[in-house]
Amino acid sequence: MLHTPSTEAQACAVVASIVAARVPLAIRGGGTRTGLGRPDNAVSTLSSAGLTGITLYEPAEMVIGARAGTPLKLIEETLAERGQMLPFEPMDHRAVLGTEGEPTIGAVAAGNISGPRRINAGAARDSLIGVRLINGRGELVKSGGRVMKNVTGLDLVKLVAGSFGTLGFLTEVTFRVLPRPERVVTLIWEGLSDEAAVTLLSAALGSPFEPMAAAHLPGGIGADEARTLLRLENFTASVGYRAAELARLLKRHGRPELVEGRASETLWREVRDAAVFAGTQEAVWRLSLAPSHGPRATAAIARAVPGARWFYDWGGGLIWLAVPAEGDAGAAAIRAALKPLGGHATLVRAPDAVRASVPVFEPLAEPLMRVSAGIKKSFDPAGVFEPGRMYAGV
Amino acid sequence: MSAIAFPAPDAGILARRDAILAGLSALVAPDALITSEDERRPYETDALTAYRRMPLAVVLPSTTQEVAAVLRYCAEAGVPVVPRGAGTSLAGGAIPQEDAVVIGVSKMNRILEIDYANRIARVQAGVTNLAVTGAVSADGFFYAPDPSSQLACSIGGNIGMNSGGAHCLKYGVTTNNVLGVTLVMLDGSIVDIGGGHLDAPGYDLLGLIVGSEGQLGIVTEATVRILRQAEGARPVLFGFPTSVEAGAAVAAIIGAGIIPVAMEFMDKPAIEICEAFAHAGYPMDCGALLIIEVEGSEAEMDAQLARIVAIAREHGVGTVKESRSAMETAAIWKGRKSAFGATGRIADYICMDGTIPTGQLPFVLERMDEIVKGYGLRVANVFHAGDGNLHPLILYNCNDPDEAQKAEQAGNDILKLCVEVGGCLTGEHGVGIEKRDLMTVQFNEADLHQQMRVRAVFDPRWLLNPAKVFPLEGRIAA
Ligand SMILES: Cc1cc2nc3c(=O)[nH]c(=O)nc-3n(C[C@H](O)[C@H](O)[C@@H](O)COP(=O)(O)OP(=O)(O)OC[C@H]3O[C@@H](n4cnc5c(N)ncnc54)[C@H](O)[C@@H]3O)c2cc1C
Ligand SMILES: Cc1cc2nc3c(=O)[nH]c(=O)nc-3n(C[C@H](O)[C@H](O)[C@H](O)COP(=O)(O)OP(=O)(O)OC[C@H]3O[C@@H](n4cnc5c(N)ncnc54)[C@H](O)[C@@H]3O)c2cc1C
Numbered sequence: 001m002l003h004t005p006s007t008e009a010q011a012c013a014v015v016a017s018i019v020a021a022r023v024p025l026a027i028r029g030g031g032t033r034t035g036l037g038r039p040d041n042a043v044s045t046l047s048s049a050g051l052t053g054i055t056l057y058e059p060a061e062m063v064i065g066a067r068a069g070t071p072l073k074l075i076e077e078t079l080a081e082r083g084q085m086l087p088f089e090p091m092d093h094r095a096v097l098g099t100e101g102e103p104t105i106g107a108v109a110a111g112n113i114s115g116p117r118r119i120n121a122g123a124a125r126d127s128l129i130g131v132r133l134i135n136g137r138g139e140l141v142k143s144g145g146r147v148m149k150n151v152t153g154l155d156l157v158k159l160v161a162g163s164f165g166t167l168g169f170l171t172e173v174t175f176r177v178l179p180r181p182e183r184v185v186t187l188i189w190e191g192l193s194d195e196a197a198v199t200l201l202s203a204a205l206g207s208p209f210e211p212m213a214a215a216h217l218p219g220g221i222g223a224d225e226a227r228t229l230l231r232l233e234n235f236t237a238s239v240g241y242r243a244a245e246l247a248r249l250l251k252r253h254g255r256p257e258l259v260e261g262r263a264s265e266t267l268w269r270e271v272r273d274a275a276v277f278a279g280t281q282e283a284v285w286r287l288s289l290a291p292s293h294g295p296r297a298t299a300a301i302a303r304a305v306p307g308a309r310w311f312y313d314w315g316g317g318l319i320w321l322a323v324p325a326e327g328d329a330g331a332a333a334i335r336a337a338l339k340p341l342g343g344h345a346t347l348v349r350a351p352d353a354v355r356a357s358v359p360v361f362e363p364l365a366e367p368l369m370r371v372s373a374g375i376k377k378s379f380d381p382a383g384v385f386e387p388g389r390m391y392a393g394v
Numbered sequence: 395m396s397a398i399a400f401p402a403p404d405a406g407i408l409a410r411r412d413a414i415l416a417g418l419s420a421l422v423a424p425d426a427l428i429t430s431e432d433e434r435r436p437y438e439t440d441a442l443t444a445y446r447r448m449p450l451a452v453v454l455p456s457t458t459q460e461v462a463a464v465l466r467y468c469a470e471a472g473v474p475v476v477p478r479g480a481g482t483s484l485a486g487g488a489i490p491q492e493d494a495v496v497i498g499v500s501k502m503n504r505i506l507e508i509d510y511a512n513r514i515a516r517v518q519a520g521v522t523n524l525a526v527t528g529a530v531s532a533d534g535f536f537y538a539p540d541p542s543s544q545l546a547c548s549i550g551g552n553i554g555m556n557s558g559g560a561h562c563l564k565y566g567v568t569t570n571n572v573l574g575v576t577l578v579m580l581d582g583s584i585v586d587i588g589g590g591h592l593d594a595p596g597y598d599l600l601g602l603i604v605g606s607e608g609q610l611g612i613v614t615e616a617t618v619r620i621l622r623q624a625e626g627a628r629p630v631l632f633g634f635p636t637s638v639e640a641g642a643a644v645a646a647i648i649g650a651g652i653i654p655v656a657m658e659f660m661d662k663p664a665i666e667i668c669e670a671f672a673h674a675g676y677p678m679d680c681g682a683l684l685i686i687e688v689e690g691s692e693a694e695m696d697a698q699l700a701r702i703v704a705i706a707r708e709h710g711v712g713t714v715k716e717s718r719s720a721m722e723t724a725a726i727w728k729g730r731k732s733a734f735g736a737t738g739r740i741a742d743y744i745c746m747d748g749t750i751p752t753g754q755l756p757f758v759l760e761r762m763d764e765i766v767k768g769y770g771l772r773v774a775n776v777f778h779a780g781d782g783n784l785h786p787l788i789l790y791n792c793n794d795p796d797e798a799q800k801a802e803q804a805g806n807d808i809l810k811l812c813v814e815v816g817g818c819l820t821g822e823h824g825v826g827i828e829k830r831d832l833m834t835v836q837f838n839e840a841d842l843h844q845q846m847r848v849r850a851v852f853d854p855r856w857l858l859n860p861a862k863v864f865p866l867e868g869r870i871a872a
Contacts, residue, residue: 060645061752061782083651112593123593125601126570139840147749149567149783149821151556151605152829152836153863154845158569158601162593179651202511208534208625208690238694290590292511317512317592343591362595367583372597374851379844390596 001043006050008132008140008171015169016138018044018384025384027165029069029104046169048106055172056146059084063146065130065174068106075105079177087178088124089115089213095278097349109173112162115272116213116231119205119314121178125161130174133160135167136380146174159375165386166394167379181212181233185243186264187256189228194218194295197228198316200253202291204230205315207249209242214315215271221311222276228253231268271313274320274348282309282322283329283350289343291316297337304333325350331358361390369394397802398827400447400861403492407450407473414473415451418495421463426501428452437478437496441543442486442828444744444792449476449490454498458576458584458614461497465612466582468495474857475580477608479520479551482543484734484745485826487555487607491861497612499550505529506615514573514590515620519550519613523557526618535620538565541822542731550613556605558822560730561687563780564655565621567822569604574617577603577610580853589617602848607824608859610852624689627655629726630699632706633680633713637661637775640682641755643709644779647686647702648752654702654780656687658730661759663774664737664787671736672729675722677713684779685730733776734787741789742798743774746805748812749821752782758815762786765807769800783821784812810835825863833865846870 005011018025026045048069056065059082066075072090079085090113092103107113109131114123121127130144143156160167189200197216204211213231217223230246232239247256259267270276277284289297294316301321302308308330310321323330329350338345344362347355364372369391376383376394388394407414419427428434429451439446450473455461468475474494481488490496502518508530509515515537517526523544526537540559541547547557553575558567565571574588587603588594603610634640637659644657660668660676660683669676676683684706688698703714717723729736737743750758759775766773766788777784786808790801809819809829813836819829833842846864854871 058751058753060649062648063751112598114593118592122566122570125598126566135840135844137840139844141840141844142837143841143845145816145818147751147783147817147821148781149558149562149749149778150818151567151822151824152818152820153825153833153842154609154848155556155569155601155605156845156848158598158604159848161601162598167597179648179653182651206510206513206535206622208622235694235697237697238690241691241694288591288593290509290512290514292509293590314592342589344595346595364596365585367579367585368587368596368599371579371585371599371851375597375848378847378851394596 002045002047004047004050011046011051011134011169011171012138012140014046015134015136019136019138019382022382022384024387027169027386029107030071030101031099048104048170051171054078056174062177063129063174064177065146065172066105067172068104068170070105071102072105072108073102080180083180084177085180086175087117087121087127089117089272090124091115091272096274096284098279105173106170109161110163110165110170116215116268116313119214119317120210120212125158127176128157128161128173129176131157131160131170132172133168133170136382136384141168144174148176164389166376166389168385183236183239183260184231184233184264185239185258185260186267187230187243187246187258189253189256190225192226192228192253194298196253197226198291198294198312200228200250201230201315203250204246207246209246213268216312216316218311221309222270229267229271231264276311277320277322280322281325283325283354284348285321285323285334285345286348287319287321287334287338287343287345289317289319289338289341293341293343294319297341300337301330301334304337305330325354328358329354335362359391397799398445398831399866400491401866407493411450414471417467417471418451418453418464421467422453422455422460426454426456426460428454437481437490437498440481440483440486440488442484442489442826444798445486445489445827447489447491449494449496450492452496452498454501456501458578461578461612461614462582462584464497465578465580469580469582469857472855472857474860476859477554477612479548479554480522480546482547482551483555483824483826484747485820485824485828487824487826487862489827499548499612499614502614509590510535512590513620514617516615516617517549518615520548523547523549523552530620534623536623537618538571538621539568542734549616549618553604553613553616554606554608555822555824558778558783560656560658560778563657563778564653569601571619572600572604572616573619575600575603575613576615577613579611580858605824607826607863609849609863610858625691626695627687627689627723628695629685629687629717629723631677631713631715631726632684632686632711633677634682634684634709634711635680637682637759638756639710640684643684643706643711645752646705646709648780650701650705652698652701654686655689656685657780658685659683659775659777659779661775663772664733664776667736667740667774668729668733671732671739672725674725674729675715676729677715680712685726730776737774737787737789742792743787743789744801744805746784746786746788746808747820747823748809748817749781749783750812750815750817752779754815755782758784758811761811762808765811766804769804771797771801771804782817806832827862830863831865833863843870
């Protein structure tokens with residue numbers, strides 16, 4: 001059964017009735033990311049499609065608030081009209097997941113969805129400053145607000161960011177926003193090995209020239225030659241100056257090509273959305289680790305999982321990995337490779353059977369699992385919201 | 395002042411003090427356990443000195459394992475625990491209670507690892523904020539959150555309060571700059587949350603721990619982001635006729651797409667106090683001062699400043715004065731960062747910390763003035779203008795109980811005003827005991843119950859820093 005409340009009060013009533021009936025409930029925004037996480041066994045669905053509209057936009061205060069079902073597209077267009085943007089460059093999962101529909105701002109919060117800018121500007125959770133959600137008691141709970149600096153009480157906003165609907169139904173979210181840069185350019189070096197590329201990215205990110213995004217696409221990923229990318233965003237004159245300084249600083253890696261405009265945008269959209277893995281039969285993983293460990297992790301994985309392909313974002317700290325969708329989709333080997341290095345792996349795309357048998361999110365240490373189960377219970381005592389979506393029992 | 399209540403001490407615990415001390419002495423080195431009244435006295439308050447309580451004992455462990463042993467012991471004995479860093483909380487967050495053991499992390503003050511390739515540092519919780527920057531500055535790096543108390547305050551306390559500072563407009567506050575912690579939970583279990591990578595799996599427990607005011611566990615280590623310093627930085631003083639023009643200029647600068655690293659505001663009383671102390675060369679002929687700092691190469695700073703100056707001119711700026719040397723820069727920031735200390739030399743003060751939507755600035759400044767005058771008191775304003783985080787300093791005489799009470803009432807009225815206009819009670823200092831009883835102004839019962847239920851996952855018996863954050867009335871255990 002599909003519920004599409006158009007007010008918070010209606011949504012509270014729906015949740016109360018679901019809780020009374022103890023029916024597992026799926027929460028849906030645009031449904032573009034429904035292939036994420038463990039397959040669910042929900043029999044009822046609560047949609048945010050009826051809760052739309054921007055509720056607050058103050059450009060001079062750098063803040064925007066909207067009902068959870070508001071299309072992300074509307075948010076981004078509204079901000080662009082005033083020369084602003086979401087700081088964290090949320091990825092679009094449609095290509096890699098092969099889904100359709102309009103991503104919603106509520107799901108961006110619920111999934112803590114970020115993109116290449118995350119290394120510099122923080123994740124969605126760093127810009128999410130306020131939420132209203134309905135918990136598993138049918139109560140409307142608010143946390144945070146509309147101001148950036150706010151340490152009043154426990155930061156439930158952070159808990160809700162990335163909880164994938166398991167803690168409650170978001171009705172409204174508020175984000176901090178930033179001005180759009182005057183000029184954006186991308187510097188591209190060709191032909192570097194993974195190690196050399198990560199060394200380059202590290203040197204750039206440790207320089208005063210503030211690259212906003214840093215990625216490496218090995219040869220065969222979107223082009224024959226390996227490409228190492230740095231993106232600069234700033235006032236026009238600064239970008240020119242900084243590009244020249246970076247080229248000088250990194251000259252032992254060769255001379256970079258400089259692209260901007262549409263070419264630069266397309267390149268980064270492909271990185272952001274892992275578009276090179278769109279439409280293939282492979283399983284797709286997302287690994288987060290300390291950047292300098294990236295090449296060692298991929299080397300170990302390549303030895304253990306024949307056919308693995310990858311690229312790096314976040315200066316080497318985010319690895320997008322595609323492997324044959326067979327057996328456990330490389331889960332054991334990938335997690336074993338990360339064990340000595342630290343970090344974690346999330347299975348983003350795989351057939352249902354694989355997602356049902358493999359922990360989609362990195363398994364947690366026992367005390368943290370106990371705490372997570374406790375937190376789930378504190379929001380959702382009857383366990384109706386997206387049961388098992390993140391972890392069995394949570 | 396005595397308006398804020400503490401929970402009544404547990405007589406049973408007080409009666410068992412000797413046994414509890416004996417139990418603790420078996421767990422830590424002799425010099426780590428402080429029991430005499432004289433030696434406990436420095437721990438009876440923090441920077442909210444109007445309130446003080448003598449703790450049962452103070453323990454200063456040297457290792458995470460010792461912290462775990464002490465916490466486990468206290469949990470089993472049912473003894474409350476108050477975690478403590480450097481005791482610089484302005485909200486009374488580190489003030490103990492008579493039936494509690496203070497666990498201080500000040501001896502855990504080592505930098506464990508610096509990793510420039512990954513731009514992280516791993517430090518023990520008792521390391522001071524400034525020592526982190528100190529350890530990496532020769533190599534051109536820094537730790538971004540810079541509370542004015544940075545010489546003294548600890549990373550553990552910064553995490554406890556999610557502290558901010560003048561340069562947070564660009565670089566974010568503590569929660570945006572911490573990647574991992576080692577946390578000792580009440581039952582003594584030791585957990586690592588996050589680390590050298592971004593976005594730990596599962597619920598964002600790290601985000602929950604930061605700002606939890608010592609109520610969820612004790613942080614013994616942290617992995618923090620270190621950033622490369624800009625090529626140069628230059629603060630500039632902008633003197634405006636009144637705070638209305640200064641506020642409008644702030645909005646216009648942000649509206650023009652410029653985010654300086656810092657935009658700090660001072661009103662006339664604050665300018666006078668800080669200039670007398672720091673001789674920073676602040677303009678004295680203005681009603682409001684903005685300190686705006688820009689970063690980058692010389693040419694970049696010139697270009698950015700030209701834009702800012704043009705906007706300031708449209709808003710009637712009088713004086714514009716750039717720092718021309720490292721010494722001038724140091725003096726300008728010394729004046730701002732010692733605003734509280736300098737105020738303390740001329741009067742007793744309480745420092746408020748509400749945040750407001752910046753569009754409300756002119757209205758709130760005017761209302762605040764009326765509120766404080768209404769109690770027959772004076773106020774000096776310094777604050778982080780870019781993000782609306784106010785620090786009105788209400789001046790009073792602490793030897794006059796009537797004035798002290800009025801100051802507290804004026805503070806409460808101001809914080810209520812902040813919430814009314816869409817802001818919050820505290821932007822960076824934390825709730826502690828100071829704002830505890832105002833929590834119901836910002837949150838309703840469902841909001842608070844959800845927070846307390848999350849808290850109960852870590853501490854169902856209210857043993858961790860129990861006097862703080864949540865009003866004493868209406869508490870729930872799970
Ligand atoms: C196991 C797993 C792994 C994931 N991995 C990644 C990843 O690596 N990178 C990434 O960026 N994203 C990831 N996601 C997030 C993914 O985007 C969501 O699962 C997706 O379903 C939401 O996008 P949408 O608007 O199209 O919303 P939907 O697809 O309809 O919903 C997205 C998610 O958000 C939740 N949600 C939507 N609206 C609300 C609301 N109003 N209140 C509360 N919850 C809501 C849904 O329950 C769902 O979990 C992952 C999710 C899961 C479960
Ligand atoms: C002159 C002055 C200027 C200040 N300026 C600023 C400023 O600009 N910005 C700002 O944000 N704050 C400022 N403060 C407030 C204060 O310095 C900060 O709150 C600081 O982070 C407290 O650190 P501390 O080590 O002194 O912690 P404490 O005061 O000892 O403790 C603070 C809180 O954290 C908890 N805690 C401490 N250590 C741990 C731990 N290891 N694990 C778990 N919990 C712990 C305590 O229980 C308490 O609740 C200022 C204070 C003063 C006196």
